[in-house]
Amino acid sequence: TQSKPTMLSALRLTSKRSFSVAAVNPYKVAVLGAAGGIGQPLSLLLKLNHKVTDLRLYDIKNAKGVATDLSHIPTNSTVKGYTPDQPDALRDALKDTDVVLIPAGVPRKPGMTRDDLFNINAGIVSGLAQNIGEFAPQAAICVISNPVNSTVPIVAQELKKLGCYNPKKLFGVTTLDSIRASRFISEIKETDPTKEAVNVIGGHSGITIIPILSQQKEMPKTITKEQKDALIHRIQFGGDEVVKAKDGAGSATLSMAFAGAKFADAVMSGLNNEKDVIVSSFVDSPIFKDQGIDFFASKITLGPQGVQKIHEYGQLSPEENEMLEKCKETLKKNIEKGVNFVK
Numbered sequence: 001t002q003s004k005p006t007m008l009s010a011l012r013l014t015s016k017r018s019f020s021v022a023a024v025n026p027y028k029v030a031v032l033g034a035a036g037g038i039g040q041p042l043s044l045l046l047k048l049n050h051k052v053t054d055l056r057l058y059d060i061k062n063a064k065g066v067a068t069d070l071s072h073i074p075t076n077s078t079v080k081g082y083t084p085d086q087p088d089a090l091r092d093a094l095k096d097t098d099v100v101l102i103p104a105g106v107p108r109k110p111g112m113t114r115d116d117l118f119n120i121n122a123g124i125v126s127g128l129a130q131n132i133g134e135f136a137p138q139a140a141i142c143v144i145s146n147p148v149n150s151t152v153p154i155v156a157q158e159l160k161k162l163g164c165y166n167p168k169k170l171f172g173v174t175t176l177d178s179i180r181a182s183r184f185i186s187e188i189k190e191t192d193p194t195k196e197a198v199n200v201i202g203g204h205s206g207i208t209i210i211p212i213l214s215q216q217k218e219m220p221k222t223i224t225k226e227q228k229d230a231l232i233h234r235i236q237f238g239g240d241e242v243v244k245a246k247d248g249a250g251s252a253t254l255s256m257a258f259a260g261a262k263f264a265d266a267v268m269s270g271l272n273n274e275k276d277v278i279v280s281s282f283v284d285s286p287i288f289k290d291q292g293i294d295f296f297a298s299k300i301t302l303g304p305q306g307v308q309k310i311h312e313y314g315q316l317s318p319e320e321n322e323m324l325e326k327c328k329e330t331l332k333k334n335i336e337k338g339v340n341f342v343k
């Protein structure tokens with residue numbers, strides 16, 4: 001029949017194409033905490049990304065099940081699962097990786113702030129960071145585990161202790177704040193959310209998240225101050241909507257997986273020397289270093305060595321300047337808390 005050869009040639013075409021793309025972008029990626037609410041859909045999205053050729057999934061439980069399941073998807077990457085019952089599991093999961101994503105840790109329950117997670121997640125993240133320092137000091141590290149404002153400094157401190165800290169390759173993933181801002185503003189402007197971008201700076205929790213709405217062109221003239229304040233609040237506390245709706249079953253996982261996969265894709269595009277890869281991230285930043293704030297989220301350009309350029313945040317309105325002052329106070333404490341944990 002006609003259909004058989006057509007199908008076969010279509011398959012050949014697909015595999016040929018994915019092979020040639022993969023040859024340009026052969027990235028090894030590890031997900032630590034891969035069997036969790038974020039870890040599973042994040043790993044699925046990474047399995048679908050042609051830039052990834054070698055996907056390693058580590059978790060204290062069920063990583064092998066998730067990996068075997070994903071390994072049946074016919075994309076051009078291998079998937080392997082690692083759990084602590086195997087000798088050298090973390091070493092094998094991390095060795096020679098280009099990108100490591102960390103969604104390991106406990107999520108929030110209703111009424112909790114991200115800071116309430118510190119006691120448990122700080123220990124988890126610092127243990128993982130020590131292993132990354134030992135087995136994958138070259139990798140770009142993307143920290144998802146909350147409180148990001150403190151877990152990122154924890155990773156930095158652990159790597160400093162091991163003498164392998166590279167500030168250009170450590171990222172706090174704040175992409176969820178950016179995508180929420182795009183979505184929520186598009187609902188007010190009645191526009192296509194995929195075309196909306198809001199410059200979100202500061203940190204990743206409540207009032208440290210600052211969407212700079214004054215830089216938005218074409219805001220509807222009819223928008224009132226109350227509507228604007230409500231939009232800012234929704235971007236800052238959007239995570240609470242999910243925590244409340246899930247009613248004890250966790251926080252954002254699917255939108256976060258999308259955000260994490262988008263961020264990882266940008267990191268790989270940078271490593272691959274693609275031009276103008278600009279994203280927001282909480283990084284080791286010169287912007288407020290003179291005020292004792294070593295990490296700050298702003299737009300960055302990604303390149304083959306990781307962070308290539310940290311962008312200035314631009315002009316702020318008087319209200320936004322006020323928000324920034326409050327953000328800095330909290331951020332400073334959050335960062336110190338992380339640093340002191342390792343000390």
Ligand code: NAI
Nearest residue numbers: 033035036037038059060103104105106107144145146176
């Ligand atoms: P979850 O509880 O569903 O999954 C966490 C996973 O981590 C579990 O599978 C658990 O077994 C694993 N885990 C625990 N200790 C580990 C260790 N030492 N090594 C490896 N794996 C370990 O939680 P969920 O919903 O996936 O959230 C994970 C983290 O991500 C939380 O800290 C949460 O607050 C944070 N988060 C961050 C966001 C962001 O925008 N950066 C957004 C949403 C959540």
